Amino acid sequence: xxxxxxxxxxxxxxxxxxxxDSRVGDFVAGLDFINGIAxxxxxxxxxYQDDSGNATAMQAFPDPRIIVNLSVWKDVETLERFVWxxxxxxxxxxxxxxxxxxDGNHFVMWRVAKGHIPTVEEAKQRLDHFNEHGPxxxxxxxxxxPQAKLWKSKRCA
Numbered sequence: 001x002x003x004x005x006x007x008x009x010x011x012x013x014x015x016x017x018x019x020x021d022s023r024v025g026d027f028v029a030g031l032d033f034i035n036g037i038a039x040x041x042x043x044x045x046x047x048y049q050d051d052s053g054n055a056t057a058m059q060a061f062p063d064p065r066i067i068v069n070l071s072v073w074k075d076v077e078t079l080e081r082f083v084w085x086x087x088x089x090x091x092x093x094x095x096x097x098x099x100x101x102x103d104g105n106h107f108v109m110w111r112v113a114k115g116h117i118p119t120v121e122e123a124k125q126r127l128d129h130f131n132e133h134g135p136x137x138x139x140x141x142x143x144x145x146p147q148a149k150l151w152k153s154k155r156c157a
Contacts, residue, residue: 005111006045007073010123012106013099015065019056027098028056030091037086038071043078046117047071060120070123072112076145079109104131108139 017023031054038044048055048070060068073079082088108130112118130139142148 004114006114006116007075007079007109008112008116008118008123008126009069009071009073009079009107009109010118010120010127011069012061012102012127013067013069013095014063014102015067016098016100018065019067024098026094027091031056034088034091037088038082041078041082041086043074044082045072045074048120058120060124068120068123070118070120072116072118076109076148080142080148105141108141110139111137 015024015027019028035047035049035054038047048058048068050058055069056067058068060066071079073082083092105127108123108127110126126139129136130141133139135141135144
């Protein structure tokens with residue numbers, strides 16, 4: 001089945017300040033660069049974006065400070081390499097500078113048929129399901145993937 005599917009992921013975050021506030025300026029200024037790295041990464045398939053090239057202006061939640069990263073990857077391994085083996089990890093390590101803690105999980109993955117582009121509503125349903133029921137084939141996190149060794153070593157760094 002793996003060869004017939006791709007991996008979708010949603011990662012939400014709540015900015016500590018409005019997107020145009022200088023206190024989140026380093027994050028906002030780096031979005032195009034990080035998104036460009038993602039698009040060139042092995043295994044990248046698709047990402048949610050508007051005409052500006054990112055998704056910070058697209059309001060998916062009632063709170064305008066909650067931003068969405070939604071993408072599709074060839075498989076878990078290629079997503080994991082992008083997250084932990086590129087400059088993206090520097091932005092991850094600064095998350096406490098820019099984002100408030102959210103109640104519940106803010107990240108979830110699920111399998112999609114090749115060619116399927118998930119909607120934000122679909123992704124929100126997966127995240128809600130994960131928060132309500134825990135990991136399953138419908139929605140899962142890094143902790144359920146035995147081969148996710150980079151996540152296990154980096155998340156505690």
